[in-house]
Amino acid sequence: MNFVHTLEHHLLDHVYSHVSAGPLSFRFSKHLLVMWIAAAVAAASFVAAGQMARRGKRNRWVLFVESLAVFVRDDIVLPNLGEEGRAYLPYFLSTFFFILLMNLMGLVPGSATPTGNISVTAALAVCTFFMINVAGVREHGFGGYVKSLVPHGMPVWLLPLMYPIELLGLLTKTFALCIRLFANMIAGHIVILAFLALIFLFEKVWVAPLSVSAALGISLLELFVAFLQAYIFTLLSAIFVGGAVHSH
Amino acid sequence: MVWTVVTFAGLAFVLARFAWKPILAALDAREDSLRQSAAAADKAQKAAEELRRSYEAQLAGVESKTRDLLAHAESQARALKEDLARTAHAQAERIIDESRKKWADEEQRLLRDLRADVARMSLLATEKMLRRGLDKPFQDRLMQEALGDFEKWAAPKP
Numbered sequence: 001m002n003f004v005h006t007l008e009h010h011l012l013d014h015v016y017s018h019v020s021a022g023p024l025s026f027r028f029s030k031h032l033l034v035m036w037i038a039a040a041v042a043a044a045s046f047v048a049a050g051q052m053a054r055r056g057k058r059n060r061w062v063l064f065v066e067s068l069a070v071f072v073r074d075d076i077v078l079p080n081l082g083e084e085g086r087a088y089l090p091y092f093l094s095t096f097f098f099i100l101l102m103n104l105m106g107l108v109p110g111s112a113t114p115t116g117n118i119s120v121t122a123a124l125a126v127c128t129f130f131m132i133n134v135a136g137v138r139e140h141g142f143g144g145y146v147k148s149l150v151p152h153g154m155p156v157w158l159l160p161l162m163y164p165i166e167l168l169g170l171l172t173k174t175f176a177l178c179i180r181l182f183a184n185m186i187a188g189h190i191v192i193l194a195f196l197a198l199i200f201l202f203e204k205v206w207v208a209p210l211s212v213s214a215a216l217g218i219s220l221l222e223l224f225v226a227f228l229q230a231y232i233f234t235l236l237s238a239i240f241v242g243g244a245v246h247s248h
Numbered sequence: 249m250v251w252t253v254v255t256f257a258g259l260a261f262v263l264a265r266f267a268w269k270p271i272l273a274a275l276d277a278r279e280d281s282l283r284q285s286a287a288a289a290d291k292a293q294k295a296a297e298e299l300r301r302s303y304e305a306q307l308a309g310v311e312s313k314t315r316d317l318l319a320h321a322e323s324q325a326r327a328l329k330e331d332l333a334r335t336a337h338a339q340a341e342r343i344i345d346e347s348r349k350k351w352a353d354e355e356q357r358l359l360r361d362l363r364a365d366v367a368r369m370s371l372l373a374t375e376k377m378l379r380r381g382l383d384k385p386f387q388d389r390l391m392q393e394a395l396g397d398f399e400k401w402a403a404p405k406p
Contacts, residue, residue: 026250026251027251032251035251035252035255036255039255039256039258039259042259042263043259043262043263043267046263046267046268046271047262047263047266047267049267049271050263050266050267050268050269050270050271051266051270053270053271053273053274054270054273054274056274062271062274065267065271066271066274066275069268069271069272069275070275073272073275089268089272090260090263090264090268090269090272091260091264093263093268094256094259094260094263094264094268095260097263098256098259098260114252119249119252120249120252122249123249123250123251123252123253123256124252124256126249126253127253127256127257
């Protein structure tokens, strides 16, 4: 058995078709398909909950979505953004549920994990980067936001040094968001594949129960990590946007 | 990457418009109504407390008023009693005085009558003695007669 080939098969994307438009390339791949399925599931289920809530209906599904929305509102967004956070709340709710559903998709057999693709997490981080700057400009105006990037009361001669550092910090934060989600989602898959590969490396029957139970444990861990990473991505996004809104 | 941004932007737009807006509105409405009913309950409790305090104050007022009334009635009764006793005493004194005076008057009158009678008797006796002369035994007899008459008069009338 070719271990490298197996890993590539399970971890990397499968491109079904490819269209180039100038410098951009549009690929229709398995990760994109799964992402669209996740988006469709999110849209269908949450819009259904929203429409039921609008009609004043309150069944289990509406209450479930409401309780999750309350969690995102009271534990992620409002503590970091204050009352101004209400305007950004829909963005963070969408971020949380989109990432969560993509993470959970990876646990469906035969499916794939879009958040285990660095292009996807990079795109999500770019959205957060965009949100940080938009929120900063919205709250302080363009000049005020540029001024608020460096700490207040800085000596003028330090500014040429501070601006690159702060801008670099902004990029690093976003880059870390991208890498953290990607690495966390792919690491669990690698560990599961490694455990299962042990069976073929040893070629002994008694290895199978051990490997499969270990893989099962990691799968359960991945279920937890799916929620945890969606929470962390949203929480850090909220902290960064909050930092731009309430700059020192 | 472009696909992800496009998908996410579309999803965020659709969800914000059709899912989060109504859900968050419903949440806010429910939380508002909860806050309002809590405030209303608080207000009602305060009102009840106020009412209870006013009733207590009223009750205390009634109690003190009753006590005042009772004390007033008691003092009035005592005064009345004393007044009655005093009047009765004075009246009794007067009656006693009056009767004493009446008795004294009667006594005086009786004595006066007695004196007048005695004088008339002795006059009568003297007259009889003068008419019969100086016979001593006769004189004695007359005297005896006069005295007997007197005794008969002085004897208590039946």
